[in-house]
Amino acid sequence: MEKYENIIIGFGKGGKTLAKTLAAKGQSVLVIEKSQRMYGGTCINIGCIPSKSLILNGEKKLDFVTAVEHKEKLTKMLRNKNYHMIADEATGVVLDGTARFISDHILEVTLPDSTKMQVEGEKIFINTGALPIILPIAGLAQSKYLLDSTSAMDQEKLPETLVIIGSGYIGLEFASMFASYGSKVIVLDAHTEFIPREDDDISEMIYRDLTNAGIEFHLGVTVDQVVDKDATVEISFTENGEMKKVVADKVLAATGRKPNTAELGLENTTISVDDRGAIVVNDLLQTTAKDVWAIGDVKGGLQFTYISLDDYRIILDQLIGEKKRRVSDREVVPYSVFITPPLSNVGLTEKEARKKGIAYKLFKFMSAGVPKAQVLEDPKGIFKVLVDPETNQILGASIYAEESHEVINLIALAMKGKLPYTLLRDHIYSHPTMSEALNDVLK
Template sequence: MDETFDAIVIGSGQAGPALADRLSQAGWRVAVVERHRFGGTCVNTGCIPTKAMVASAHVAALLHRSQDFGISIRGEAEVDFPAVMARKSRISGSSSEGVEKWLRGMPGITVIQGHARFEAPGVLRVGERLLHSERVFINVGGRASELAPDIRGGVDVLNNSSLMALDRLPEHLGVVGGSYVGLEFAQMFRRYGSRVTVLQRGAQIVPREDADVARALQETLEREGVEIRTGTECFALRREGAHIAARWRCGDDQDEFLCTHVLNATGRRPNTDDLGLDRCGVEVDERGFIRVDDQLRTSAAGIWALGDCNGRGAFTHTAYNDFEIVAANLLDADPRRVSDRIPAYALYTDPPLARIGITVGEALASGRPTLIGERPMSRVGRAVQKGEEQGFLRVLVDAQTRHLVGATLLGVEADEAVHALLTLMYARQPVATVQRGVFIHPTVSELLPTVLGALRPLEAATAQH
């Protein structure tokens, strides 16, 4: 059965439905193909369910610290893990159903469930159906990387998706990978009551961050009882009775430990290996990510790639911005580009880590005169009132232009407070714009003008550390 459309969108992750909606409003006839669950990674196994679990873990931690706030709880506060997972599933399921209902209600949109593969340029097969269009938008997302068979040793290893299906709390969770996914799960499962050990190949966790940021975050996690082992080598698993033996260094038998479950959080790979991209001239890099230009066009005419599969961003907010870039160029005669985007992301440990722009290391490597402003969270009234004094605020400013070039906020409400600085960067205004602002008290954001008013040369500040 042959069908022709004005456009075909493959995948219903963050960028796909929003793009379909814009094309629908423009009067286009569009096919949206989804092979699994509507909403993609964020809705089903990423941001939404994990942050629901983070919220439950936060409540558990507060109950454990209740006496710090003058509150006594009679009896033991217990984590009902099946109830935590059921809450997560309700929230995630509702979001997925909402995406599907939204798509099916769009005028001119045909929703097709199944796996799409290119037969030729502009021709896709989904089961018995052949779909034709001069415009195809690939939004297929990614999935967790796998450990090599010689490392796995026949052991069943969890990933971020299969971990969501657990119905019993792990006694001891080994986490392979000390970056964003691994650390969020490590802290939440420790707060649920599991023993947790994190194994990180490099010398520090969160390797893209400055060393002192990694140290501060590690200290916070270790205070809660998360065991962190860096510099792992000779990593291998093997089954030992009811447990899993995890070897993490070469040498004697003391360099391994027993756990009940292992989570692999070492990265993600794009879902591009079974799309038939070779049949339509779409180039991929050595890791399978689709090569795109600054406006997300692939090497093949009439084909775009959005979201995680293009390797230009690994976040829900960057995927949504991909939609905005494509829609602006296609429908609004507005030449938006990926390179306009400022690096911005958050790690949802507790407290959260939020970062925009460049790090101290990158600023020093650039050779440009840079100013730094810092303040510990222990001197932020809002943090003291909430009993959350870990972390610090840090800003980096170009000494010549007085424009903000980066910020790292580690502390309570950092993921919200950072947006005042991100807006400043997008507005391309000097830091005096925020420094002279009158911010609401008591908030974390109100300290940003103070931090920007106490700038000093970066090189001198680094030498003092």
């Protein structure tokens, strides 16, 4: 049985970066990945990068098949780069196979030819990510027309009609993207309130804009059954007590993701999981087993590649750093939803501030007043910034506007540094940019 100083299960962002760093320092590192198409992890293969490539090319009105080819070329290049990032290190090894714990530090790996081998690691890092949730709707899991967030981006032909189950952020990104290519998109969701986390005024704007883009929404419905026909799929749902049916080329399940732990053999270890299957970790990302850590989506919580990267920083700081970093330090985390235009948030929304009874001063500005938005020919949206009336520090921001995913990072940095909002208000920005809107938003 081969022994390694470090074994990383899964090729995700945090794990691969840790592998590269430790191998570069001469430590032996084994990265186990069950799929060659996942070298580099979720983000570059089936998540952020390919979806944003397709979204961007949809906005450019590129043909769907051509856009998929562009996406595949991009991800193939990144996969190759990531493989060699580890494999080319003298002490780095990439092993194709599926890992299962035999004990806390011994793994059984099933290789592509079905043979098995065992490996032992002094330190083990679980980095297996998350999987799409397929709801127990009659006929859904068995449908040959079922798509998830991975297969949706690998279609050889644009669906003429696409039904999306779920109007969460992932569902909305796919709805916006497929509509931009010309698909008729129908969204079904059990919730009566549209993106309820967001402020009502922003939710209403997004709903209106997506509807105007041709997307059809049915909220507060129960999806009852999915039945395959000869070349289509029929989805039955109940809306306001009335049974309805829609026929589509494909049905996309966008109802969330769950930690990928079911096949890890954790029952053979002292590693604890919660009721959702997420690995339980402490403030240092340590599991309940000594010298075993969890990185990224597999531990639950925010499912962003930049969270996984920060997990890497926390773990590396323990191994060879100052031992100061903690998960609890991670208070300011922005996120973006890549609809058109994108929605970005950091900190408190106005809805949350009201619910918590937190005093705030609100700044609002319509995107139409920003010259760059007019240049980009998409003036839809709004800027909202909440400020503490006593300290002048920013409590949170919601931006539904072009390039909001860039501007939100500037605001997050100011929040992290506990800077007064007036610094952003009075700053000299280049022109024309979306960030210069802060001169007007924060007046």
